[in-house]
Amino acid sequence: MLVVSPNAGKVLTHIRTSAFRLPLDICKPIIMVGAGSGIAPFRAFVQERAGLAAEGFTVGPILLFFGCRSTSEDFLYADEWENCKR
Known part of the structure; x- marks a missing residue:
C-alpha cells in the first residue's frame, strides 16, 4: 500500500547522460565482458545488431x-x- 503524506516535500532528482551505447558505425567490432546480471545491456546490444543484420545491413562482429x-x-x-x- 502506498501512503502519501499531505506534508510531503519535493524530491530532487538528477539525470545524467551516459556514453554507454553502441558505436554509431555499425560495422565496428565490439568486445564485451560481463558477468551475472551485468549481461543485460550487452544482450540489448546483441539484439540491436542482430536486428540490423536481419534487415540486410552489414554489421561488425561481436x-x-x-x-x-x-x-x-x-x-x-x-x-x-x-x-x-556463428
Missing part, C-alpha cells in the same frame, strides 16, 4: 565474454546466446 559460477543456475539467456553463435 565478441561476448560471459562468466558465471554455475551454468545450470546462472547462465542467463543461455538459449538466446546459443542461437547467436
